[in-house]
Amino acid sequence: MELIGMLDSPYVRRAAISLRLLGIPFKHxxxxxxxNFDEFQQIxxxxxxxxxxxxxxxxxTESSLIIDWAQAQSSRxxxxxxxxLAFTRAIRLVGLALAASEKSVQIVYEHKRDADKRDExxxxxxxxxxxxxFQRLESELQDVDGWLFGTTPGQADVSIAVAWGFAQLVVADVVDAKAYPNVRAFAERAEKHPDFAALPQT
Known part of the structure; x- marks a missing residue:
């Protein structure tokens, strides 16, 4: 199977890392x-x-649905x-991370518009x-020095780290890394994991 899309997209990357963590083989x-609009449209x-x-x-399509499908297939x-209770906290954290990704994407797209057409x-x-x-995530990650729910990365870990990496790639002027030291340190640790490192965002 093939996963289509650029790894500089937080949605593509979270799906790719999740597939790899779940042991689902794929080509990217x-x-x-x-x-590549025309080529993508053919697919x-x-x-x-x-x-x-x-x-x-x-x-x-849709990263969350792809991940749901992958979890249903995985024997791992x-x-x-x-x-x-941990599940409820995990989906709350994933929701915050997805909101951060969504807002980062909206800023990127708005900047593609002519300056006189932007809604300030x-x-x-x-x-x-x-x-x-990110402020909510900063609070949630206080005193966290490992993975959030066990000894291996889960979906909350993936979604938070990917959202942070994307924000720092495209809207670092909006999200000052110095203001979110817990999120920054958490993401830096996550990026050292082999399944993250194998799928860099750039």
Missing amino acids: RSLSVFR NPLVKAPTLVLDDGSLL RTLMPADR GWMTRVKGQLRAA
């Missing part, structure tokens, strides 16, 4: 929805990244904790939402 094809008419092309030719393990009021709101997401 690095296609841009912008630069998936929606031109949506990530796209997972299954062995039977079926197409899966799940990326979510089994304990009810909306941009101020989005930047505030982005910082709020």
